[in-house]
Amino acid sequence: MKIPSIFLIFLFIIFLPFLARKLFNLKENLFEKSKNSILFDDLNFENKTEIIEQGLYYLHNPLEIPQKNTIETVKLLEFIAENGHYKAFHKIGKFYEYGEGDLEVDMCLAKKYYQKSADYGIAISHLKMGLFNSIGKCGEQNQAKALIHFELANLNKSIVAKMILANRAYQGYNSHQSCEKAALYYENIAYQIFENESEEYSFSSKSIKKMHKITSLKEKEKKKKDPNVVEITNETDQKTIHYFNSLAEEGNAEAQNVMGKIYEIGTKTTPQNIDKAMEYYQKAADQEYVPALRNLAIQNLFPDNSKPQNISGLYLLLEAAYRNDTIAMNIISQMYREGLFVERNVMTALSWAQKSAERGDKDGQYISGMILLKEPELGHDYATAMLYFLAAASQKHPFSMYQIGKMYLNGLGVERKSCQQAVFWFKKVAESVVLQKKIIPVEEDVLQGKTIAAINHYEILVEMGFSKALFNLGALYENLDFDSMQKLFKNSPEFQQEFSEFLNNQKNSEKNSHSESEEDFIKKAIEKQRDLKMLKYYTLSAQQEHSLAIKKLGDIYFYGKAVEINYNTALRYYQLSSQFGNYQGSYSVGYIYENGFGNIEKNFDQALKFYNLAKSQNPKASLAINLIKIRCYFKFLFYRPKKAISTFLFDVILSNPFNSPHFIQKVEHFSSRINELGDDIMSFSLDGEQNDPNSKIDNFDLDFPFNFKILFVVVLGVSLVIILIFLKRLV
Missing domain, CATH: 1.25.40.10 (Tetratricopeptide repeat domain)
Structure with missing residues (x-):
């Protein structure tokens, strides 16, 4: 029996979409196979x-x-x-x-x-x-x-690894604690930095010119606060150049000096042109602009290979130095020490360096120290050299810090050798360079909101021994948003183990409406992991006497994060933080005594004492703390009115700086009379029984006899008027 062709066509039309889908899937599979083979199979x-x-x-x-x-x-x-x-x-x-x-x-x-x-x-x-x-x-x-x-x-030769090993040796992590071993690590790090970056302080004409270029950056540092000053680099744009050029044409000496620097360095849009640079420097120097005098002197003394040396630059340099240019003084000092263009004279070299040092120049202080330390003609005055290095180090001069470390390590210019002090100074050199060069780019991570990257980088800094990183890491964990928590902890073995146990318990237990949902468990378990990390790093930071970290531990025990709530432990941490001068810790102690928590009773005297201490530790918080104290006075007005009224009056009146001693004496007498009145008020209740004046607010009987009620209302009214006056004075 033949099947009609019309029927076959009908079947083909019905099955056509199905066949097309199959062919498309086959093509996709072949493409995936081909792509994978490109990645992992042997190809051409x-x-x-x-x-x-x-x-x-x-x-x-x-x-x-x-x-x-x-x-x-x-x-x-x-x-x-x-x-x-x-x-x-x-x-x-x-x-x-x-x-x-x-x-x-x-x-x-x-x-x-x-x-x-x-x-x-x-x-x-x-x-x-x-x-x-x-x-x-x-x-x-x-x-x-x-x-x-x-x-x-x-x-x-990883500096980060070397710093970690130095910190481990010094702290005794997994090895015998050895200050000497740590000192060798830190000295090696500092020496590498010193060797690579101290060329501007070596003695050759090229390095003196380089010293001029490097130390002239100090001018930029001094002017950073001025929004009108623009740093000239190879990236300086054409608009900036046009702006300074127009000012220079108007005769502005500073702009002429800037244009000289632009042509000396060269930018993307303005090619280097020493002749033009000299021309602009000369114009500014003619107006007695001192930095231009020095720049002109440098170009004359140390020209490029195509130009002859011009000794007249020395006179320009001396003129700049006599006009109190410390960079010129430093260069002249180096020239006399080396005997370049002048007869070598160490005493004159020291004299010029000291002139710069006396004006607070850290490079001048460093050079003075080096001359006294190294030059045999001056008898190696180690003690005075140490003073100069310390002065420069106070301005964060890394090379001075390195020399101080060496002197402590070798016992020069100090009473005795000190490995601990040597480590301290070598470590400061290493840390300053790590932070300046942003070897660990943690600041950028925080600013860009890359929390996980910031945490990973802070963990490296902690291993390297940066004490501040401990607190910052704890703070990062404390302020972590839930999405970041999930990313960090959801795949961790600790969370996976807890979650597996939860699922097993869910299977084994009978289902009921009160059982914890999977979503709630995940949230709690992840927050627990976060809290444990926070506790770990705040504890480590507190062990290094970081006052705010100690206060944070108080918060952890007060609110029960990763631990059970313990108000007594919280109070101890708050008190310790207060002793280290942290006003937040002092406020927290006052708050606990004001409200009473657990078995800690309310204590009006202690609350006010710590609120006042917080105000003295941070005067900027005075207004807020004064308002808190007013709240405290009102609370204790019904608890201990004798103390609340007298203390409030005394506190308000004595806070006026124009009160005379005689007036203060009268206030003290008036305050004591109110105390006596308060004793009378507190001594009797309706039934005539004597009450404990220190009893809790819950046990205090407010139902006074009629005459005492009138007296109480009068005193309360007077105190309210004084409060209004006090608030007006604060505003």
């Missing part, structure tokens, strides 16, 4: 080359990595890592540690890739593995493994 050389080039581009240009489909980028990086570019493993680990793109934070995967990278000797991956083992990310803490990884990172 051209495809591999293209993939590796793309992967290397992402590796060296991380800002170009697309934020969507990050998993594809991970596959790409993994492929190039397996083809010999092992740093890509580290990049993948960073993706998972920071939760970049559309990836979730997963410390265990991050650790896996960091370990792969470290196995191939990548120093920064050894550093990360050291941190993971030290902190206990994705597993328990293992300080022995951490130490091995830090040592391996140090072999690759």
